[in-house]
Amino acid sequence: MEENKNIESLLQRDEQSSKNIDSLLQGDEQGSKDIESLLQGDELSSKDIESLLQDVERDCKAIETLHQSSVKKVKDMSTLLQVDDLNISFALQQGKLCAVNGISYYVRKGEVMGLVGESGSGKSVSSLAVLSLLRPPAVVSSGSVTFEGRDILKLKKKELLSLRGNEISMIFQNPASCLDPVFTIGRQMIEAVRAHNKHYSKSHAKELSINMLREVMIRDPERVMKQYSFELSGGMCQRILIAMALLSDPKLLIADEPTTALDVTTQSQIVQILKKMQQQRKMAIVYITHNLGIVAELCDRVSIMCGGYILEQGSTEDLFYRAEHPYTKMLHKTIPRMDSPQKEPFLTIEGTPLNPLDPPDGCVFHPRCPHCMDICRREFPPKTILSLGHSACCWLLSPHGSNPVSINGGVSYSG
Ligand SMILES: Nc1ncnc2c1ncn2[C@@H]1O[C@H](COP(=O)(O)OP(=O)(O)OP(=O)(O)O)[C@@H](O)[C@H]1O
Ligand code: SF4
Ligand SMILES: [Mg+2]
Numbered sequence: 009m010e011e012n013k014n015i016e017s018l019l020q021r022d023e024q025s026s027k028n029i030d031s032l033l034q035g036d037e038q039g040s041k042d043i044e045s046l047l048q049g050d051e052l053s054s055k056d057i058e059s060l061l062q063d064v065e066r067d068c069k070a071i072e073t074l075h076q077s078s079v080k081k082v083k084d085m086s087t088l089l090q091v092d093d094l095n096i097s098f099a100l101q102q103g104k105l106c107a108v109n110g111i112s113y114y115v116r117k118g119e120v121m122g123l124v125g126e127s128g129s130g131k132s133v134s135s136l137a138v139l140s141l142l143r144p145p146a147v148v149s150s151g152s153v154t155f156e157g158r159d160i161l162k163l164k165k166k167e168l169l170s171l172r173g174n175e176i177s178m179i180f181q182n183p184a185s186c187l188d189p190v191f192t193i194g195r196q197m198i199e200a201v202r203a204h205n206k207h208y209s210k211s212h213a214k215e216l217s218i219n220m221l222r223e224v225m226i227r228d229p230e231r232v233m234k235q236y237s238f239e240l241s242g243g244m245c246q247r248i249l250i251a252m253a254l255l256s257d258p259k260l261l262i263a264d265e266p267t268t269a270l271d272v273t274t275q276s277q278i279v280q281i282l283k284k285m286q287q288q289r290k291m292a293i294v295y296i297t298h299n300l301g302i303v304a305e306l307c308d309r310v311s312i313m314c315g316g317y318i319l320e321q322g323s324t325e326d327l328f329y330r331a332e333h334p335y336t337k338m339l340h341k342t343i344p345r346m347d348s349p350q351k352e353p354f355l356t357i358e359g360t361p362l363n364p365l366d367p368p369d370g371c372v373f374h375p376r377c378p379h380c381m382d383i384c385r386r387e388f389p390p391k392t393i394l395s396l397g398h399s400a401c402c403w404l405l406s407p408h409g410s411n412p413v414s415i416n417g418g419v420s421y422s423g
Contacts, residue, residue, distance in 0.1 A: 086116045086117050087114050087117075088115050088116060088155065088259060088260055088292050089115040089138065089153070089154070089155050089260055089292070089294070090114045090152075090153075090154040090155075091111060091112055091113050091114070091134070091138065091151070091152075091153050091154075092112050092151055092152045092153075092154070093110050093111075093112055093151045093152070094108055094110065094111050094134060094148070094150075094151030094152070094153065095108060095109060095148070095149045095150045096108035096130070096133055096134065096137055096146060096147065096148050096149070096316075097146075097147055097149055098146055098147070099144070099145045099147060100365070102365055103365055105364050106316055106364070106367065107130050107133045107146070107316050107364065108130040108133055108137070108316045109130075109315075109316040109317050109372075110151070110317070111130070111151075111311075111316070111317065111318045112318070113311045113318065113321065115260065115294060116292065117259070117290070117292055118286075118290040118291065118292055119293075119308040119309065120293040120295055120306050120307045120308050120309075121292075121293070121294050121295070121307065121308070121309050121310070122296075122297060122302075122303040122306070122307035122309070122310040122311070122324070123135065123294055123295070123296045123297075123310075123311055123313060124296075124297060124298070124300065124303055124310055124311070124312050124313065125298075125312060125313030125314055126298070126314065126357065126361065127298070127361075128315075128361070128362075128364060129313040129314050129315060129316065130313055130315075130316040131264070131265075131296045131313055132264055132296065133146065134313075135178070135262050135294060135296060137153060137161070138153050138160065138176070138262060138294070139160070139168075139171075139172055139176060139178055139262070140160050140161060140163065140168055141178075148161060155171070155175070155176065155260070156175075156259075158171075173200075173204050173256050173258070174256050174258065175258055175259050175260065176258055176259070176260045176262065177253035177254065177256065177258040177260075177261050177262070178253065178261070178262040178263075178264065179249050179250060179261065179262070179263045179264060180249075180264055181265050181268070181296075182269075183245045183246045183266070183269070184237070184242070184245060184269075186249055187237035187248065188237070189237050189238050190236075191236075192234055192235060192236060193233055193235055193236070193237065193240075193248055194214065194217065194233030194234060196252070197213075197217035197220075197221075197233070197248075197251070197252055197255070198210055198213040198217055200255055201213035201216055201217060201255050201256075204255075204256050205256075214233070216255065217229075217233065217251070217255070218230060218233060220251040220252075220254060221233070221247075221248070221251050223251070223254075223285065224248075224250050224251045224254075224281050224285070225281060226244065226247055226248070226251070232244070232248070241274075242269055242270055242274070243270050243271075243274035243277065243278065246267070246274075246278055247278065249266075250263075250266070250278070250281060250282065254285060254291075257289065257291075258291065259291065260291070260292045260293070260294070261286075261291055261292070261294075262293075262294045263282065263293055263294070263295050263296065265296050265297055265298065267279065267297075267299070267302065268298070275299075275302070279302055279305055279306055282295075282306065283305070283306055286306075293306075295307060300328075300339060300340065300342070303324060303327075304324060304328060307324050308323065308324060309321070309324065309397070310322065310323075310324055310327045312327065312335065312339065314335050314372055314373055315364070315372035315373070316364070316367075316372070317372050317388075317401065318401075319336070319372075319373065319400060319401050319402070320332065320335070320336045320399070320400040320401070321397075321398070321399050321400075322394070322395075322397055322398035322399070323397060323398065326394075326395070326398040328340075330394075330395075330398065332394055332400050332402070332405055333401070333402050334373065334377050334379050334402065335357075335373045336400075338357045338358075338376075339357070342357070357376060358376065359375060360375065360376075362375070368385075369385060369386060370383070370384050370385045370386045370387050370388055371384040371385075371387075371388055371389055371401075371402070371403065372388070379404055381403060381404075383403050388401070389401045389402050389403045389405075389406055390406055390408065392405040392406045392407070
């Protein structure tokens with residue numbers, strides 16, 4: 009009995025719902041009639057609509073311009089280092105060697121930019137130019153290096169000396185040759201502190217040096233201050249160089265392959281120290297390396313270099329998950345594992361590495377590229393913007409190429 013009543017009430021509710029649906033449909037019918045009549049009205053005033061659309065388009069353009077100028081303003085405010093169209097060559101007896109070909113990149117305050125590429129790709133030479141440290145036969149033939157609005161390549165000697173070490177520090181590629189074996193570590197550190205802060209007493213400089221050694225995880229820094237570089241391991245020397253580079257609390261640190269000569273455990277410790285120091289001090293770093301594993305660990309953005317050109321640039325995520333350039337994709341295959349038993353290997357890509365005195369025409373990577381097309385042998389590819397902050401120079405990606413395709417989508421090309 010109870011069950012029957014429930015069924016009856018359910019049926020009544022169903023009937024009510026059907027009525028509601030009916031009335032809704034009738035409403036819809038009315039709505040359609042309204043829309044139809046509106047459309048007829050629209051047809052009559054199509055000229056008005058056209059002019060309205062033009063107004064909207066104009067407004068959109070104005071908003072876009074405003075947006076672009078605000079993006080530029082924000083970028084200008086946060087950019088610390090800007091390298092623009094930098095060209096560097098060596099005037100050698102055998103001929104002109106073009107080491108850096110029109111590279112451009114920027115580093116924002118507090119970010120880590122990785123400069124990655126095979127041996128001889130121009131990483132060190134371009135970074136030495138940032139500190140205006142190149143000497144003949146090197147020639148900066150064109151381009152600019154701007155640090156906080158100042159063109160470094162045009163600074164006077166005195167201004168450069170104050171910039172180096174105070175605002176920009178560099179850890180050079182070969183740690184052993186950077187420490188003088190004739191003087192104790194303490195003497196070299198104290199001198200480094202007082203070179204930039206002449207009014208500091210020796211005891212204050214010593215105290216600062218000891219504290220800094222402690223920050224880079226050197227045990228018993230008082231004892232290390234009395235030692236000579238030849239008494240210390242490669243990892244210890246590298247930590248001391250990091251400590252010396254950071255003594256002046258620079259805004260930018262250029263670290264040129266600071267872990268290459270070290271075993272993987274020490275490499276990993278050094279990377280962790282740099283990461284900690286960078287985060288604590290909100291310091292920007294240009295980190296030069298062959299090792300994409302370290303890039304993943306440390307860098308916010310990456311520029312991939314080959315034969316003096318930057319072939320792809322983007323955020324670390326772009327370069328790892330959305331790499332488009334064939335060279336970057338081949339570099340991925342060379343990623344050394346942190347738990348690999350050997351020392352860090354150099355990036356090696358199959359094929360003959362390029363001869364810098366006789367570079368190929370067109371795309372610098374064409375002799376080794378599996379996707380090479382005719383146009384690649386003739387012309388260097390223009391830069392294609394792939395997404396905000398992500399770009400690459402490859403004819404496969406260029407809308408001006410003979411057959412643009414997305415190679416990320418797995419489309420292979422034989423041309
Ligand atoms: N003093 C020099 N005289 C002549 N050529 C040079 C000199 N220094 C560098 N080069 C050339 O400039 C090019 C770029 O060299 P660079 O040292 O910048 O390469 P790199 O990318 O730092 O390589 P690595 O990873 O081996 O350190 C290379 O072809 C190199 O042979
Ligand atoms: S431009 Fe051509 S040769 Fe160069 S990377 Fe792209 S496909 Fe390869
Ligand atoms: Mg180098």
